Amino acid sequence: MDRNERAAWGPRIRLARVRAGMRQEELAAKAGTTTRTLGSIERGDSVGQASVIGKLIDALGLETSQPALDPEVEVLVAMIGELLQQTPAEARPGVAREIVLLLTTALGAAHQGDTPGASIHQFPAISGTGSETSDGADTDRTQEAADAHHATREDIEREAIELTEEP
Numbered sequence: 001m002d003r004n005e006r007a008a009w010g011p012r013i014r015l016a017r018v019r020a021g022m023r024q025e026e027l028a029a030k031a032g033t034t035t036r037t038l039g040s041i042e043r044g045d046s047v048g049q050a051s052v053i054g055k056l057i058d059a060l061g062l063e064t065s066q067p068a069l070d071p072e073v074e075v076l077v078a079m080i081g082e083l084l085q086q087t088p089a090e091a092r093p094g095v096a097r098e099i100v101l102l103l104t105t106a107l108g109a110a111h112q113g114d115t116p117g118a119s120i121h122q123f124p125a126i127s128g129t130g131s132e133t134s135d136g137a138d139t140d141r142t143q144e145a146a147d148a149h150h151a152t153r154e155d156i157e158r159e160a161i162e163l164t165e166e167p
Contacts (some may be wrong), residue, residue, distance in 0.1 A: 001054070006047040008074065009057065014042035016060045031055040044081065 017027050028038045033052050040046040041053070048056075057064055080099065087095050 001050045003047050006050060006053050007044065009053050010041045010044045010047070011077075012062070013038075013053075013056050013060065016062055017042075020060060022060075027056065027059055031059040044078075 013027075017024070022030075024035045024038050024042075028035045031038070031052070032055055037046070037048065037052060038056070041048040041056070047053075054064075084092055084096065
């Protein structure tokens with residue numbers, strides 16, 4: 001496993017740990033590593049040794065054959081991650097939810113034949129309720145996008161919350 005592959009596992013490990021309802025201490029103990037090492041790997045501060053990554057993957061029961069992200073997507077994820085790092089900790093869950101909803105809206109529009117990004121001006125404002133849009137129209141493009149992906153707005157918001165919950 002090369003350095004880039006090990007680096008790509010950090011966010012996947014965190015997501016799998018959170019979904020499994022495990023605390024960092026539990027996973028670290030199960031994999032025979034320290035909480036500090038695990039946290040560093042999950043945050044992307046360190047790529048971790050291949051043996052440690054392997055033990056974490058095994059402890060979580062993950063498949064190593066999961067495809068890596070497209071290199072262009074990895075760059076975009078890193079950019080978003082850097083911006084989230086600069087966001088105050090108490091604001092991150094809300095900001096992350098808005099990012100997920102924005103991307104879902106844009107993806108739904110693209111699947112409906114709209115130009116990707118063309119519907120972003122209709123995205124619910126961060127301070128809004130979700131039924132109002134930045135141009136004042138009483139529409140909910142986010143729910144339309146969720147419907148296009150067979151998910152409810154609540155499903156998307158729940159997933160965003162799970163991704164941003166503190167361990």
